[in-house]
Amino acid sequence: EVLGTEEILRILKDPSLKIRHWMYLFKKAGRGNLENSSTFSFESVLSIGLKSHETLIKELFQRAQKEYVLEKSLARMRSFWTSAQYRTFNHSSGLKLVGEWNSLIQACTEDLEELQSMKNSIHYKYFETECLDLEEKLTVLSNLLTEWMEVQFFWIDLFGVIGKNKEMQNLLSLESSKFQGLTADFKSLLTRIFSLNNAIDAVHVPEAMIILKRILESLKMIKSSLNDFLEQQRKLFPKFYFLGNDDLLKFIGAGEDLGKLVGFMPKMYGTIAGFDFKGTIIEGIYSSEGEHVQLIRKINVSSIRCDEWLSKLDNEMKLTIAESVSTCLSSLKNGVQFSELLDSYIFQTLLLSWQIFWTGAINESFNKANFPQVITSIERETAELIAELERRSKPIEKKKLRSLLIECLHFMDVTHRLNKTSLQKARLIWFNTQKFFYDHNRDPPERISISLADRVDLYGFAYIGIPERLVYTPTLQKGYIALSEALHQKYGGCFFGPAGTGKTETVKSLGQNLGRIVVVFNCDDSYDFQSMARLMMGISQVGAWGCFDEFNRLDENIMSAVSSQVEVVQNALATGKKEIDLMGTSATLNHTTALFITLNPDYAGRSRLPENLKKKFREFSIKKSDNDVIAGVILEILGFQKSKELSKKVVKLFNTLTERCSIQKHYDFGLRTLKKTLKNCFDLFNSSAENNEELILVRSLCQVILPTFC
Numbered sequence: 001e002v003l004g005t006e007e008i009l010r011i012l013k014d015p016s017l018k019i020r021h022w023m024y025l026f027k028k029a030g031r032g033n034l035e036n037s038s039t040f041s042f043e044s045v046l047s048i049g050l051k052s053h054e055t056l057i058k059e060l061f062q063r064a065q066k067e068y069v070l071e072k073s074l075a076r077m078r079s080f081w082t083s084a085q086y087r088t089f090n091h092s093s094g095l096k097l098v099g100e101w102n103s104l105i106q107a108c109t110e111d112l113e114e115l116q117s118m119k120n121s122i123h124y125k126y127f128e129t130e131c132l133d134l135e136e137k138l139t140v141l142s143n144l145l146t147e148w149m150e151v152q153f154f155w156i157d158l159f160g161v162i163g164k165n166k167e168m169q170n171l172l173s174l175e176s177s178k179f180q181g182l183t184a185d186f187k188s189l190l191t192r193i194f195s196l197n198n199a200i201d202a203v204h205v206p207e208a209m210i211i212l213k214r215i216l217e218s219l220k221m222i223k224s225s226l227n228d229f230l231e232q233q234r235k236l237f238p239k240f241y242f243l244g245n246d247d248l249l250k251f252i253g254a255g256e257d258l259g260k261l262v263g264f265m266p267k268m269y270g271t272i273a274g275f276d277f278k279g280t281i282i283e284g285i286y287s288s289e290g291e292h293v294q295l296i297r298k299i300n301v302s303s304i305r306c307d308e309w310l311s312k313l314d315n316e317m318k319l320t321i322a323e324s325v326s327t328c329l330s331s332l333k334n335g336v337q338f339s340e341l342l343d344s345y346i347f348q349t350l351l352l353s354w355q356i357f358w359t360g361a362i363n364e365s366f367n368k369a370n371f372p373q374v375i376t377s378i379e380r381e382t383a384e385l386i387a388e389l390e391r392r393s394k395p396i397e398k399k400k401l402r403s404l405l406i407e408c409l410h411f412m413d414v415t416h417r418l419n420k421t422s423l424q425k426a427r428l429i430w431f432n433t434q435k436f437f438y439d440h441n442r443d444p445p446e447r448i449s450i451s452l453a454d455r456v457d458l459y460g461f462a463y464i465g466i467p468e469r470l471v472y473t474p475t476l477q478k479g480y481i482a483l484s485e486a487l488h489q490k491y492g493g494c495f496f497g498p499a500g501t502g503k504t505e506t507v508k509s510l511g512q513n514l515g516r517i518v519v520v521f522n523c524d525d526s527y528d529f530q531s532m533a534r535l536m537m538g539i540s541q542v543g544a545w546g547c548f549d550e551f552n553r554l555d556e557n558i559m560s561a562v563s564s565q566v567e568v569v570q571n572a573l574a575t576g577k578k579e580i581d582l583m584g585t586s587a588t589l590n591h592t593t594a595l596f597i598t599l600n601p602d603y604a605g606r607s608r609l610p611e612n613l614k615k616k617f618r619e620f621s622i623k624k625s626d627n628d629v630i631a632g633v634i635l636e637i638l639g640f641q642k643s644k645e646l647s648k649k650v651v652k653l654f655n656t657l658t659e660r661c662s663i664q665k666h667y668d669f670g671l672r673t674l675k676k677t678l679k680n681c682f683d684l685f686n687s688s689a690e691n692n693e694e695l696i697l698v699r700s701l702c703q704v705i706l707p708t709f710c
Contacts, residue, residue: 011058016068020126070118070127077111077134084199093159095187096194101149104199108142140203147212154219155186160249161226167255172229175222182215182222189215231585234537237307239268241538242519244531256280256301270517271465282313287465290396293346296320318461321348322444328353329438339384347400347466351407352448352459355436355513358411362418362430371419378415382408386639396466403469405637410472432481434513450514453481455488460515460543460592470502470509471633473626479506480513486618487594490574492566494609496599497622499550500670503598506622507547516592517544523554529561533583540569540580543590551597551609563610570595570616625671627651634678638685640693650677650697657705666708677704 084107089099115135118127162168162176163183169176189211193202202208230248234240240248247264254260258277265272266288274286276294280302284294295316301309328345332338332353341350358378365374385408389401414433418426435451436459448459470476483493483506495503504520511518519539521532539546554562565582572580572589580589597609597617609617631647640646657669680700 016064018064066121067126070121073114073118074127074130074134077114080107080111081134081138081200082198086194086199088194091156091159093163093183095183096190097152097156098148101145105142105145105149108138108145112138112142137200137203140209141200144202144209144212147209147216151186151212151216151219154216154223155183158219158222158226159183161253162222165253168249168253171252172226175225178218179222182218185211186215233307235587236305237310238538238541239310240307241534241541242268244534252306258282258301261301261306269463270519271463271467282309285313285317285463287463289399289466291346291400291466293317293320293463296323317463318445321346321352321461321463322447324349325352325356325438325448326440326444329356332357337384338381339388342388342397342401347403348464350400350404352436354404354407354411356438356448359435359437362411362415363435365415365418366423366427366430371415375412375415375419378408378412382412386637389637390639399468400466402637403466406469406471406633409633409636413472432477434477434480448515452484455484457484457514460517462515462517464512464515467508467512469512470505471630473629475622475624475626476502476506476509479620479622480510482618482620483507483510483596489618492570492595492597492613492617494597494599494613494617494619495622496601496619498624499600500672501622501625502671503622504547504549507545507596507598511545516594517542518547519544520547520549522549523551529558532562533565536565536569537582537585537587539595540582540589540593541587543592545594545596547596547598549598550600552599559610563613566595566597567612567616569593570613574616627654627671627674630671631674631678634675635681638678638682640681642693646693646697650674650701653701668708669705673704677701680704 084104086098086104087100088096091097112135115131115138118131158179162172162179189205189208192205193208196202196205226249227245230240230245233248233252240251243251243264247267251261251264258275258280262273262275265274271287272285273288275282276284276286276292280300282295282299282301284292286292296319297316299309299312299316324345328341328349331341338350338354341353345353358374361374361377362371365371382405385401385405389398389405392398392401414429417429421429432453437449437451439447439449445461446458448461450457450459479495479502486493493507495506497503508518508520519535521535536546538544548562548566551559551562568580568582569589571577573591573593573595576591578589579586581587595617597613599609609619628647628651631651632644635643635647651674654669654674657667661667661669677697677700680703681696684696684700
């Protein structure tokens with residue numbers, strides 16, 4: 001009976017065949033006496049007539065194999081969830097928290113999808129009860145984990161703010177009390193869950209989901225109260241709009257710890273990078289370049305709100321600069337040489353004093369028709385500064401002198417032009433030149449005024465540190481006039497032109513000369529609309545300048561949304577409104593606020609302003625920068641005797657490279673590379689004994705340009 005049935009016996013030995021399959025086989029084979037027996041002999045198997053029931057056995061085997069696939073999947077799930085545990089860590093609060101969620105959440109999602117797909121099988125009915133039970137548990141667990149993860153996220157976030165910070169607990173006593181109560185409830189629930197044998201048993205914890213939902217709702221209410229609190233703080237001190245919520249909470253929570261507080265100053269002020277302090281008393285500040293500013297009156301941050309001492313710091317910075325300008329001007333008028341004052345005053349004081357002093361000197365020359373004497377004085381001072389630059393070794397001192405030399409060369413150029421022309425044309429040149437005036441009879445913050453054409457602005461006294469100054473070129477000065485004209489007509493300013501022509505830098509440079517805070521928005525693909533709205537609120541209340549760099553790079557939908565907010569502010573400025581409404585929030589409008597946009601026409605289809613802004617902004621084209629003028633001034637500051645001759649040669653070379661080289665991403669023969677090449681000459685000049693200026697320039701070109709061709 002066995003002979004010839006080897007294949008059938010091999011099939012019957014397969015592990016996919018279970019008792020229910022054997023019972024079915026015995027019944028169909030007519031062996032009813034074995035139908036309900038869980039054990040049987042080999043003889044009983046042979047007794048059904050394997051040969052005669054071969055077709056039945058093979059059909060049964062195929063069905064058993066398909067059922068076995070489902071059975072193995074179900075067994076795998078049972079095995080995983082029987083041993084699955086939470087990966088935890090001990091939080092600084094003492095709570096044990098989940099450290100890794102993804103593996104359990106992913107396992108839940110995948111197993112639920114697999115259980116759902118099993119329902120499509122015709123063999124599902126054999127496992128239906130077990131599958132439905134597991135599916136119900138995993139559904140509950142998935143929802144529980146999602147809720148639990150969100151609760152833990154909010155809890156950790158709030159613990160850092162009011163859970164461990166005594167300063168914030170005192171400020172927000174009610175929220176702090178609520179948080180402590182929720183922490184106790186959360187800890188109690190976690191203790192029960194982590195005491196269970198495995199992760200899935202959490203579904204059996206009574207009312208776990210209800211407790212988590214209640215905790216989450218309460219945590220969100222506390223978070224909402226915190227946001228309301230932060231909005232109140234921002235209204236008290238608008239520069240807080242330049243900090244995100246997390247940074248602002250950390251700033252407020254730092255209390256009187258100036259060592260921690262100083263880390264947030266660059267975001268609010270841009271130019272302030274450090275405090276000179278003892279304990280809780282601020283004696284001075286440091287710029288990002290390392291310049292030290294000694295405050296006239298010290299500020300004690302002890303026992304007062306942060307918005308109060310920051311407001312005092314703002315006022316004290318302005319008064320310190322105003323008073324130092326007054327004393328510096330007195331020294332200049334008493335015959336002290338400008339070079340003798342370099343170590344006594346900060347860069348901003350020296351710059352303003354120089355601008356005011358030479359404005360006065362040139363004005364007097366018009367009355368006396370004596371420009372040669374002014375030219376002689378400026379040339380002497382410039383020569384002394386160049387000599388001083390060669391003597392100094394500290395980078396900060398060199399940067400300070402180079403920036404001052406740019407101003408010296410500007411006034412020298414203006415005076416030469418005035419001297420070479422008729423008096424009538426000279427007055428027109430002077431009319432279109434930025435002039436600086438000082439009035440001792442006014443309050444310190446209003447003593448300095450700047451005149452350009454027929455428009456006059458008060459100096460803002462925002463601390464500028466030691467910025468890189470732009471060379472005064474015809475294009476730059478036309479840009480100044482265009483922007484000033486737009487602002488005085490209550491419009492915004494818009495520059496359009498190729499990249500690298502100095503559009504944004506012109507806005508920043510004019511802001512420096514007027515003592516304004518300039519906030520630049522880099523409009524790229526990662527642009528955060530929500531952050532921009534917050535910054536726009538800060539700009540509008542502080543009275544800063546906002547510049548949207550390459551505005552047309554924004555996605556069209558985001559550009560439309562941003563444009564609507566720009567339009568709101570610009571409308572309010574044009575109509576003289578005292579308040580604006582942005583994103584449902586009302587705010588006071590400071591009328592020294594100004595908005596600027598730069599556009600790059602290389603972005604096809606979006607090379608102009610959106611329609612709703614065209615009537616609100618004055619557009620100006622900057623097609624190219626005055627590279628020959630810029631190169632000449634930089635080389636002259638670096639001490640090159642043949643600066644004009646060499647500048648023409650190097651600019652011609654860059655123009656030739658631009659025209660003849662193919663367009664490649666790694667090729668850049670614009671203004672940025674030109675300036676990098678020229679500044680590299682300074683390092684070569686100091687590090688070698690070579691005196692041939694042309695060779696130094698060629699060597700610098702090789703170091704900067706040649707690597708781009710490799």
